[in-house]
């Protein structure tokens with residue numbers, strides 16, 4: 001995985017985040033083996049140096065369509081690439097030849113239409129975008145060209161889209177190998193229509209998937225020489241039997257029970273059914289309906305599909321009779337009987353359901369009751385009938401229901417196989433494996449043990465294949481790979497399946513030994529594997545055990561291991577049903593061969609599910625080993641089952657665990673490979689001198705590798721192969737070089753900017769200064785002007801005032817003078833007038849006197865008086 005080396009302050013890295021698994025950020029501080037990272041989500045994270053990973057800053061924004069093109073092959077890089085592509089609705093991505101398919105949780109019809117099929121038909125692998133059709137096409141072409149069988153292994157956790165992917169593969173193979181215009185039921189049609197039938201009986205709603213396959217499936221499609229489908233076979237693995245009797249909320253039982261309850265009224269009445277809520281096997285959960293799914297519609301669709309795969313009406317009727325009988329069996333209840341440890345039917349309801357169940361199974365109701373309540377013990381002396389207590393009767397009832405259902409399912413698979421038909425002359429086949437992925441829950445039982453065992457087996461196959469592919473590439477590129485280690489999980493497989501001494505063998509031993517309990521079994525495990533590095537005994541438990549699987553540690557609870565491993569049909573149930581008047585039901589329980597009966601002493605017949613499964617698995621592996629495998633890893637992007645959300649949660653990491661396993665294998669060799677051009681483009685700057693006048697790319701790359709002193713790195717024919725961590729080392733040096741160059745550029749730019757800033761500042765200062773000075777001068781000038789103006793105004797005003805005063809004075813003087821003069825003139829005038837008047841008067845008087853004889857004396861006196869008056873007047877005026 002490439003432990004981070006050469007992380008420096010400023011490096012862009014991925015660091016673990018408890019909420020979103022991985023977050024990118026920049027290293028801000030390194031102290032010993034601890035680093036401080038400023039994450040892009042704003043958090044400051046302190047982490048161990050060895051737990052952070054370098055981030056490729058040069059990665060394309062839209063991600064890469066092949067993960068091997070990533071510069072850093074590590075978990076966060078892989079998840080980031082998938083997330084980026086998923087946001088763009090690119091649900092498929094390659095990792096070399098492996099296809100990763102992320103469940104879109106929405107219909108994308110354009111991705112799967114006939115036009116798309118035409119596009120991928122015969123297109124060279126890798127030329128078009130990653131697609132499930134490209135994988136199917138590659139398998140088909142390889143089969144036709146090399147005459148070799150191929151297989152496509154689809155894996156992933158529940159709800160990741162395995163079944164949908166398998167359907168697409170089968171549709172595409174039917175398109176490639178189908179016969180045009182054939183009438184009636186063609187093989188490919190039957191293969192495709194087998195899906196709805198198997199889904200109705202083998203799928204159920206779980207918390208993780210509304211249509212979860214509760215079995216593993218390997219479909220073999222056989223082809224003739226012309227590449228046409230000539231036959232097919234379906235193999236199924238490990239149906240979840242416990243679901244028939246036990247359903248937890250909000251899950252559902254198998255779809256077929258609900259479909260039958262929603263069948264047309266006459267059929268519901270025929271099977272004495274009704275509301276699913278009235279049946280114990282269905283009403284343990286409150287979930288009866290699925291959003292967007294019509295059980296009534298699906299019932300008819302299942303019937304149609306049954307017609308197509310060749311199940312006759314009579315058989316269909318018998319199948320649904322058996323399904324209905326299981327529901328009625330589930331409603332039979334027990335209570336304590338009169339005798340100790342015995343039981344009887346609880347009430348009339350129970351009697352009614354027992355009667356109906358017997359009718360539907362066409363067996364004797366009394367025999368059915370006996371089979372549920374009693375056990376036959378064969379001793380050397382006699383045959384004893386022992387009663388079961390109510391709890392034992394319940395176990396017996398549920399055992400019967402589970403056995404009948406699993407036999408029914410097996411019958412369906414066989415029937416489909418027979419009716420599709422095998423082609424004995426076929427040399428080539430394409431197998432499609434749709435099998436449960438690795439499981440680790442809070443509580444893990446025998447089912448999870450078997451599932452994880454399967455995944456270990458497949459993982460080994462995968463490792464070997466990826467390793468082989470790696471080796472092929474190294475050989476093609478002519479590089480030395482002799483020292484590359486093979487990553488293997490053989491030790492876990494030995495722990496589980498080794499004979500003798502493996503867990504499965506010890507479990508079988510425990511099951512065969514009557515006094516064994518899960519405690520004794522667990523103690524045996526603890527003893528046997530106390531120093532096994534893949535086996536861990538939890539400190540606080542006396543019965544649990546942990547296995548360190550390739551995908552992580554899983555804690556198993558061993559309490560039901562023994563019961564679940566025992567695979568035997570209670571002889572009483574076997575006898576009852578093989579005696580059924582219905583040939584279909586009796587056919588489900590063919591008589592047990594005499595030898596087995598004898599050797600098992602009838603009551604102690606034992607066969608182990610674990611061992612049987614191990615054999616089945618080995619057969620599957622043998623088949624797969626004889627084919628050229630192709631892998632599709634389905635990834636569930638979120639647990640909300642909603643589109644467009646890819647949560648990079650810790651659990652999400654598990655989804656790509658298989659892919660990471662491939663990466664780990666690559667890491668054992670040369671995880672990073674770059675074409676010469678890419679290498680020079682990226683690292684040419686580390687030794688620019690080698691590029692000058694050199695046209696030999698390989699030689700240039702070689703020189704760079706030598707200059708960098710990278711031990712182990714090799715140049716192939718077209719690519720440079722780097723060992724784990726070397727890419728990071730080169731990148732670190734490149735980053736250092738770039739950072740030094742950046743520092744020089746920064747320095748120069750900063751100087752330039754500072755100078756430019758200074759000059760601008762200086763210019764601005766001068767400009768401001770001159771403006772200020774100008775302004776000040778203007779102000780001064782203005783003041784001077786004002787001063788001058790005010791002086792002028794003052795002068796004028798003063799002048800004016802002076803003139804005004806003077807004028808007023810002058811005027812007053814003139815007025816005064818005028819008045820005086822006027823007075824004087826008046827006086828003079830009056831005097832003259834008086835004088836004149838006096839003269840006149842005098843003259844008059846004189847004249848009078850003269851006339852009248854007035855003496856002269858008087859006249860003189862009068863004249864003197866007149867003159868005196870005149871001179872007084874004149875003096876007065878002058879004053």
Ligand SMILES: Nc1ncnc2c1ncn2[C@@H]1O[C@H](COP(=O)(O)OP(=O)(O)OP(=O)(O)O)[C@@H](O)[C@H]1O
Nearest residue numbers: 105106107158159160161162163164209211212213
């Ligand atoms: N390619 C796809 N396009 C659209 N929807 C899809 C696609 N793949 C999966 N889905 C959706 O996801 C659901 C779960 O897918 P599917 O049943 O194939 O999962 P699975 O891996 O087979 O699960 P299980 O192991 O529980 O059977 C489907 O019912 C469908 O709604």
